[in-house]
Amino acid sequence: MLPLQTSKTIASMEESIAELRETFRTGTTKSVSWRKKQLRALLDLVNENEDSIFHALDQDLGKSRVESYRDEIGIIKKSASYSLSCLDKWMAPKKGDLPLLFFPAKAEVMPEPLGVVLIFSSWNFPITVALDPLIGAISAGNTVLLKPSELAPACMSFLTQTIPRYLDNKAIKVIGGGADVGKRLLELKWDKIFFTGSPRVGRLVLTAAAKYLTPVTLELGGKCPAIVDNTLSNPSKAKVTAKRIVGGKWGPCTGQACIAIDYVLVEEKLASTLIETVKKYIKIFYGDNLKELKSISRIVNQQQFQRLVNLLKDPHVAASVVYGGSVDEEKLVIEPTILLDPPLDSEIMNEEIFGPLLPIITLKNIEESIEFINSKPNPLVIYAFTENETFKKRILSETSSGSVTFNDSMVQFICESLPFGGVGQSGFGRYHGKYSFDTFSHEKSVLHRAFYPELEPRYPPWTNFKLAFLRLAYALDYFGLILLMSGFRKS
Amino acid sequence: MGIEVEKKAGFDTESAKEVVKELRASFVAGKTKTYEWRRTQLTAMLKMMDENEPQIVAALTDDLSKPELESSIYEIAMLKNSCKLALKEMKHWMMPEKAKTSLTTFPSSAEIVSDPLGVVLIISAWNYPFLLSLDPVVGAIAAGNAIVLKPSEISPATASLLAKLVKKYLDCSCIKVVEGSVPETTALLEQKWDKIMYTGNGRIARIVMAAAAKHLTPVVLELGGKSPVIVDSGIDLQVATRRIIAGKWGCNNGQACISPDYIITTKDYALELVDSFKCELERFYGKNPLESKDLSRIVNSNHFARLLKLLDEDKVSSKIVYGGERDETNLKIAPTILLDVPQDSLIMNEEIFGPLLPIITIDKVEDSFDLINYSGAKPLAAYLFTNNKKLKEKFVEKVSAGGLVVNDTTVHLAEPTLPFGGVGDSGMGAYHGKFSFDTFSHKKAVLYRSFAGDAAVRYPPYTAGKLRLMRALLGGSIMGIIRALLGWSKP
Numbered sequence: 002m003l004p005l006q007t008s009k010t011i012a013s014m015e016e017s018i019a020e021l022r023e024t025f026r027t028g029t030t031k032s033v034s035w036r037k038k039q040l041r042a043l044l045d046l047v048n049e050n051e052d053s054i055f056h057a058l059d060q061d062l063g064k065s066r067v068e069s070y071r072d073e074i075g076i077i078k079k080s081a082s083y084s085l086s087c088l089d090k091w092m093a094p095k096k097g098d099l100p101l102l103f104f105p106a107k108a109e110v111m112p113e114p115l116g117v118v119l120i121f122s123s124w125n126f127p128i129t130v131a132l133d134p135l136i137g138a139i140s141a142g143n144t145v146l147l148k149p150s151e152l153a154p155a156c157m158s159f160l161t162q163t164i165p166r167y168l169d170n171k172a173i174k175v176i177g178g179g180a181d182v183g184k185r186l187l188e189l190k191w192d193k194i195f196f197t198g199s200p201r202v203g204r205l206v207l208t209a210a211a212k213y214l215t216p217v218t219l220e221l222g223g224k225c226p227a228i229v230d231n232t233l234s235n236p237s238k239a240k241v242t243a244k245r246i247v248g249g250k251w252g253p254c255t256g257q258a259c260i261a262i263d264y265v266l267v268e269e270k271l272a273s274t275l276i277e278t279v280k281k282y283i284k285i286f287y288g289d290n291l292k293e294l295k296s297i298s299r300i301v302n303q304q305q306f307q308r309l310v311n312l313l314k315d316p317h318v319a320a321s322v323v324y325g326g327s328v329d330e331e332k333l334v335i336e337p338t339i340l341l342d343p344p345l346d347s348e349i350m351n352e353e354i355f356g357p358l359l360p361i362i363t364l365k366n367i368e369e370s371i372e373f374i375n376s377k378p379n380p381l382v383i384y385a386f387t388e389n390e391t392f393k394k395r396i397l398s399e400t401s402s403g404s405v406t407f408n409d410s411m412v413q414f415i416c417e418s419l420p421f422g423g424v425g426q427s428g429f430g431r432y433h434g435k436y437s438f439d440t441f442s443h444e445k446s447v448l449h450r451a452f453y454p455e456l457e458p459r460y461p462p463w464t465n466f467k468l469a470f471l472r473l474a475y476a477l478d479y480f481g482l483i484l485l486m487s488g489f490r491k492s
Numbered sequence: 493m494g495i496e497v498e499k500k501a502g503f504d505t506e507s508a509k510e511v512v513k514e515l516r517a518s519f520v521a522g523k524t525k526t527y528e529w530r531r532t533q534l535t536a537m538l539k540m541m542d543e544n545e546p547q548i549v550a551a552l553t554d555d556l557s558k559p560e561l562e563s564s565i566y567e568i569a570m571l572k573n574s575c576k577l578a579l580k581e582m583k584h585w586m587m588p589e590k591a592k593t594s595l596t597t598f599p600s601s602a603e604i605v606s607d608p609l610g611v612v613l614i615i616s617a618w619n620y621p622f623l624l625s626l627d628p629v630v631g632a633i634a635a636g637n638a639i640v641l642k643p644s645e646i647s648p649a650t651a652s653l654l655a656k657l658v659k660k661y662l663d664c665s666c667i668k669v670v671e672g673s674v675p676e677t678t679a680l681l682e683q684k685w686d687k688i689m690y691t692g693n694g695r696i697a698r699i700v701m702a703a704a705a706k707h708l709t710p711v712v713l714e715l716g717g718k719s720p721v722i723v724d725s726g727i728d729l730q731v732a733t734r735r736i737i738a739g740k741w742g743c744n745n746g747q748a749c750i751s752p753d754y755i756i757t758t759k760d761y762a763l764e765l766v767d768s769f770k771c772e773l774e775r776f777y778g779k780n781p782l783e784s785k786d787l788s789r790i791v792n793s794n795h796f797a798r799l800l801k802l803l804d805e806d807k808v809s810s811k812i813v814y815g816g817e818r819d820e821t822n823l824k825i826a827p828t829i830l831l832d833v834p835q836d837s838l839i840m841n842e843e844i845f846g847p848l849l850p851i852i853t854i855d856k857v858e859d860s861f862d863l864i865n866y867s868g869a870k871p872l873a874a875y876l877f878t879n880n881k882k883l884k885e886k887f888v889e890k891v892s893a894g895g896l897v898v899n900d901t902t903v904h905l906a907e908p909t910l911p912f913g914g915v916g917d918s919g920m921g922a923y924h925g926k927f928s929f930d931t932f933s934h935k936k937a938v939l940y941r942s943f944a945g946d947a948a949v950r951y952p953p954y955t956a957g958k959l960r961l962m963r964a965l966l967g968g969s970i971m972g973i974i975r976a977l978l979g980w981s982k983p
Contacts, residue, residue, distance in 0.1 A: 207705035212702075244951055401934065404936055418602065420604065424934040444922070446895040446896070446911055455734075461561075467561065
């Protein structure tokens, strides 16, 4: 891990931004060829440095190669390729229909870049959450400053060293450093800020943006619940349900993911079946004791480790542990842990867990899960394992979340056609696929008019006739207009 | 009666809390979500306008001395159109949008569902106090939200009338009007809203956004700026002049966010342009424009003083080529044209929002783009009059603004298929037509998965073979997948 020269970084910050602004002004980043060149270069960057990326992710988070490919490298490759193939279409103006009244005229909506954008990425998917927004910003024709999270230092180092070798340095810059660098960046003027992280820091970002009226996208988190219903009654579906829950909790960065399942809601009578099946798959996937855990990430650092350990310190919470609970402070590993009905007022049930602890909350009737979820802030995702169509409809119409996935976990993340973003405390704005392009664009409406015909009634001095004419015109009442003009209608 | 009681008692933080609590309870109870409720409200709004047009016109006359035609057409008729469009299209807008899914998540289906955001705050402006209050309300209702409307105290007759009419015609348990000024607005801004829409100026917008930041509330800001008009030679000068006059003095006497603020033309053409203005202005408003009934007055003495300050600045007052007359008692300023005021004058550095029109001259018409982009502040609208195709293309490419119109002014406002909103200093977000519905909705992504097709590759223990297959699956090509399954691709 290389040391970071923070003071030098801050000193050259203003210079970098001035350069980004000047580059944008020259119009270089607007051309489709420049954008495609950068996207291809990004693909090359990832293809030619896979091993370094695997290594950095292993260093920062203990991510295995499959997880790193599935959640980071593969995602970026897919996103960049998709953007390359769609870019021409996305950049094309959208034609609008105009009513006859405007004839002859042409209307269109033209996407244009916002200018100089700032991207803050988080530590848990340090490659994806840095490069995926970058892909969007480049596709939309902006210049970019990327500030990766210092809590994933190997990845930050990788990005600060590798990006300048592949991408246009005058238009795309990466800056390292800690919170002080982030703070300083927020004091400056940007045309857009894209932030992935916690609600606490999200507030700071938004408050800073308000000074310059900078538009912001906030990708935050929340307690993503998984409702488990009747799918448990069928043995083969119960297996798949359990696998998908285990995969959706400990699969992504051992639960340190905004879309990881935070807690599960299940009917009392099905709880033990669920717990037994989940335990079974934990053992198959990851191993059955702390010393022999594999195919699972570790906790990112001491601070997060302590936070998670503290969640288990509450004696009532500790008493609810039904599986796991062991920790290895030296290796920053916490065993996949299941809790059954910890107290609802405990911290573990009121803050986003962001770790390998899975509370299972039992209800008398699964329909109560809707009320339970609504008593908490809007999550980023609601997962529901059910085949009851009525219940599905109720979940959709009576809860609010960034998104909803039925009968699976995590996979909505790789659907480019679905907007990815939160609502309420889980954030606002969205990206992925074309939504990334849109989030970094301004949709400029353009109306082309001709000099003729001229509508005299548009101009004063005002008369009753002109008022009557305009009323009909605005109502697009062409027939009425004809009657008025030919004297068959009084003004 | 209820509203007077609120005013006398003083609307403070406690009152604001109560209002939000009541609306949230209504929202949670599902009152605003049904199609029937939305339809009933919009129908009631149409009825409200049909039965109260004279009163609305009277209030606008009171507040702004707005010519009856402007009130009838630009406020009432526009709003009626907005209601009618929403009533006609709402069912369609409310339907989920199907989204494509790829091979990677096969088998699955996906859609995007429009959820109401919840309880929204709409703060409107004084210049089109009726339209700018209720047009956003139409969108918020169509999207199924509960609403607080805070009309501007600078147009008190309209604010008062709105409070009375909303209470009489709409569902008060879900839609409320709060009158007042700074203290009341501050009390409202301290509450947690699911969205805030503000129409007004940049200074207050920063306060609104900073308040919203505390609750992570997304905002739509409809601001303004200096909307320039570039006038090329070789055009039908009479038509161009009339259209500029209609957009400037014909829109609330220049007090409109998309009014042409200043003109840029070539040195050679300037005098011809000035003569054309003189001729048409007299034709429209007569020899004594201060007495014309077809011009709004200046809204109040503050703005009157502000405008005189711009006009009477030493280096500016000598540049008046037409008009300049003022009537302090009646708060009237005559249409005034100035030629070649200095770039550093006050009038060229703040949004005029009044009947003063500076004309800036340059050598070549192409130089106008740099002039517009010079200040760095992007306006809400920009206009160009020309017959030169290349110039049109360059204009659309180089000028960034909320919206552009070629060969006319302001009319894009009336076209609901064009998003209406700013960029940079002129604002963020957009509305009108379906854009209003979208702006007050959360677009929730929904993914439906089935239990078939559960690929073992997703789950640990992770092996080289699984990595191979994972690459292929994310790459999305059938051949890639087959090769991986047969062990032919790289691990």
